[in-house]
Amino acid sequence: MxxxxxxxxxxxxxxxxxxxxxxxxxxxxxxxxxxxxxxxxxxxxxxxxxxxxxxxxxxxxxxxxxxxxxPAHSPDLALSEFYLFGPLEHHLGGKKFEDEDKLIGKVRDWFSKLDANFFTQNIYSLLSRWQKCIALHGDYIEK
Structure with missing residues (x-):
C-alpha cells in the first residue's frame, strides 16, 4: 500500500x-x-x-x-468493487466503533496487513474480467 x-x-x-x-x-x-x-x-x-x-x-x-x-456502468471492472470493499466489509462487519478515529484506525490496520500479492493477484484478475466483459458485449459479468 x-x-x-x-x-x-x-x-x-x-x-x-x-x-x-x-x-x-x-x-x-x-x-x-x-x-x-x-x-x-x-x-x-x-x-x-x-x-x-x-x-x-x-x-x-x-x-x-x-x-x-x-466502460460506463461497469462495476464488474472496478477493482475496488469486486476485490477490495468486500473483504474490508467482512473484516469490519458486525463491529461497533466508539468514534470515527477508531474506525479509520481499524481500516488502516487492515490495509497495513495486506501483502503485495493481495493487490497483484487481484489486479491481474482484471484481465479475465475484461475478457468476459468483451465476450458479453459489455453486459454485466456478475448478475
Whole structure:
C-alpha cells in the first residue's frame, strides 16, 4: 500500500480533490518506491464526474499516466468493487466503533496487513474480467 486517502466527514470528491490525491500519490511513490514511476503508472478509475472533469484530465496529462478506459456502468471492472470493499466489509462487519478515529484506525490496520500479492493477484484478475466483459458485449459479468 502506497497511499490511503480518507476523506474527512462532509468532504466531497471533486476534480480538485482528485488532482490533489494524484499529486499525493506521485509524491508517496517517489518516497516509498522511487523506481516505480520510471516503469510507468497505469490508472483505472470509473466514469464518475470528478474523474472525467476537464481539470482531472489535464492533471493526468501533466503526470503522463496511462489511463485504462472504463466502460460506463461497469462495476464488474472496478477493482475496488469486486476485490477490495468486500473483504474490508467482512473484516469490519458486525463491529461497533466508539468514534470515527477508531474506525479509520481499524481500516488502516487492515490495509497495513495486506501483502503485495493481495493487490497483484487481484489486479491481474482484471484481465479475465475484461475478457468476459468483451465476450458479453459489455453486459454485466456478475448478475
Amino acid at each position: 502506497i497511499l490511503l486517502d480518507i476523506l474527512q466527514k462532509g468532504e466531497r470528491v471533486n476534480a480538485d480533490r482528485c488532482c490533489e490525491t494524484f499529486d499525493r500519490l506521485r509524491h508517496a511513490v517517489r518516497r516509498k518506491r522511487p523506481g516505480l514511476l520510471r516503469s510507468g503508472v497505469v490508472l483505472q478509475h470509473d466514469n464518475a464526474t470528478p474523474h472525467t472533469a476537464k481539470r482531472t484530465k489535464e492533471g493526468l496529462e501533466r503526470l503522463r499516466w496511462d489511463i485504462i478506459p472504463h
